Amino acid sequence: MHALGTILIALTSASLLAGAESRPNILLCLSDDQSWPHASAYGAPVIKTPVFDRVAREGVLFNHAYCAAPSCTPSRSAILTGQDIWRVGEGGQLFGTLPAAHPVYTDLLAENGYHVGYSDKGWAPGSLEAGGRTSNGAGPNYKNFGEFIASSPKGRPWCFWFGSRDPHRGYKKGSGVESGMDPSDVSVPAYLPDTPEVRGDLCDYFFEIQRFDQQVGRMLEQIEAAGQLDNTLVVITSDNGMPFPRAKANLYDSGTRMPMAICWPKRVKGGRTIDDFVNLTDLAPTFLEAAGVRVPGVMTGRSLMGILTSDESGNVEPGRDAVITGRERHAWCRVGGTGYPARMIRTHDFLYIRNYQPDRWPAGDYRIVTNEGHFGDVDNSPSKRFLLEHKSDYPRLFELSFGKRRGEELYDCGKDPDQLNNLAFEPDYQKTLQELSKRLTAHLKSSGDPRETEGETLWDSWPYHGRNNWPLLESTSRSD
Ligand SMILES: [Ca+2]
The missing domain is CATH 3.30.1120.10 (Arylsulfatase, C-terminal domain)
Structure with missing residues (x-):
């Protein structure tokens, strides 16, 4: 190897090491089948999501975030690859696979020194083997976040995917009302019959969203206790819309419009609400840019770092007027x-x-x-x-x-x-x-x-x- 090449590699490694401490931890909390506006930060009645609301308050609340497809597998493929579903082959449909040829942000972060892992529902459902993968696209599996964080090497940034199974069906019938919800306060979407059966079903769905919120709350407590929250980029969102008729698996807002809140105390000015139209394919390039890793040209998502590091609210970046x-x-x-x-x-x-x-x-x-x-x-x-x-x-x-x-x-x-x-x-x-x-x-x-x-x-x-x-x-x- 030429001497100059050796020097350049040495410099690159040195700058990576020097920057390692400033690179953020990345926590993606993904609920399973939750529609916008079902979080209290959006003013939705009945449901209470104090953790989501806190992240929105101390960070940024997105009014127009959309999943790339209203279905588990393709949405998760799109989040990981940063690409539209029609670009990832068999990753684009339910119970497909995630072809190994498509780069995923988790691998790229791991290659660049991040400690990577996931718990509960990662890339799923489907066959990883069929796509030539030996492990889940979301990273190595951990029993829970506590186990992951305990195994995290000191001085190295980490990236964790928490894939909750809430509020995916089935529900415990009556759990919402039993927890104290009043079904008469529920706002029933116009595409569903306004009946006690549907109101009760919506309460049970809200109950599981609240359980997801509590799970995320316990993770944030652990990060705070470790003194790491200031430099952790936290994203809370969902993979697709709610499991009701004309919602999940449909391209209406009920199937594709997602709740999303992001905070990163060290870099992101809080208390802002964003009206830009963003796609969950934007998350992969966002994570890579935040970590100082080159975004592969094949990714169709656009990094949200411009929005996150701006001081503005409302419409921030030109061109983000559609998804x-x-x-x-x-x-x-x-x-x-x-x-x-x-x-x-x-x-x-x-x-x-x-x-x-x-x-x-x-x-x-x-x-x-x-x-x-x-x-x-x-x-x-x-x-x-x-x-x-x-x-x-x-x-x-x-x-x-x-x-x-x-x-x-x-x-x-x-x-x-x-x-x-x-x-x-x-x-x-x-x-x-x-x-x-x-x-x-x-x-x-x-x-x-x-x-x-x-x-x-x-x-x-x-x-x-x-x-x-x-x-x-x-x-x-x-x-x-
Ligand atoms: Ca789902």
Whole structure:
């Protein structure tokens, strides 16, 4: 090796060592199936999330954070790789895999001296082996944060992924009310029937969000006790929307808009609320930049460090006026194991959705197998059961959750915050629709989405590494 090269390597190592103490610890706390605005910092009634609220108060609260896909596996693939789901192959759908060829921020931090680990739900669900990985993309597994922090070498920064299993179903029925919640105070989204069954189900969901909040609180106490909170970058968010009809696995706000709060006392001015549109793919480049690690060119996310280190509130960075996300196969619930491919663009005023296969059932095929067996993209739940059993009392809500959809959907988010009235075929909205459609297509093409760049796509033929709950799929399906 040339002498100059040796000197450069020595200098690089020396500067890394010199900077090691100033590099932040990174803590990502991810709930499982929590929608915006279900945290008390957003003013949501009934629910109390003092830890999330504290991080928002001492740091930054995001009003427009969106997951990259409204489904566990693809959302987690996108967080780890910092890429849109259509760029990560079989990582882009539920029970897929995470191909080893895609760099993940956890590996990059480990290669640069970080102590890395995760507990509970990491990259999941799916098959890591199928993608050529020998360990979880979220890092080595630890029993809990306490075990991780105790094993953390002195003087080295750490990066931890806490993947809670709350508020994923199932719920203990009545747990919300038993904990003291008053169901009459619940704000029921307009896409759900306002009934005692649904209000009770929402309370049980809130109960688990509060349990997640308490878990995060105990971790922050440990970090404070170790005197490390000042230089720890803490992110609290969720992987996808709540497990209710027309929410999780859908591209409406109910499925993709996430609560998110970030603090880092040493570097980030607190007490700010941000209106910029951000994607959870932005987290990987944020963590890398905070750690002084080069962000790979393949990452489509954009670091949030500019927002975090600014003094501003509201709209901070130009160009962050929209997010683009998508959906491929969620559950195995259609004839032939197909998905419901769709992409969306969300701006401040509008949500535009493109459904590539409107002939398919968005919530899964309607099949007579068991009472629980309909519409497999919607988690079984008291709310789902109520809507199925009272279809004739709530025909519109039933259609909105389970019926077929048009190839294009457009919602006026100011007038219709729950996104119920599709304006895509209204003459007054054609100009808006054309503009959003053009912008969506341009982004999908430039980011290499096969749905736009290739005639035939592979998603429906990729393996589903989960239990097939539909053994009679080919023979008993009907399409009414
Ligand atoms: Ca989830």
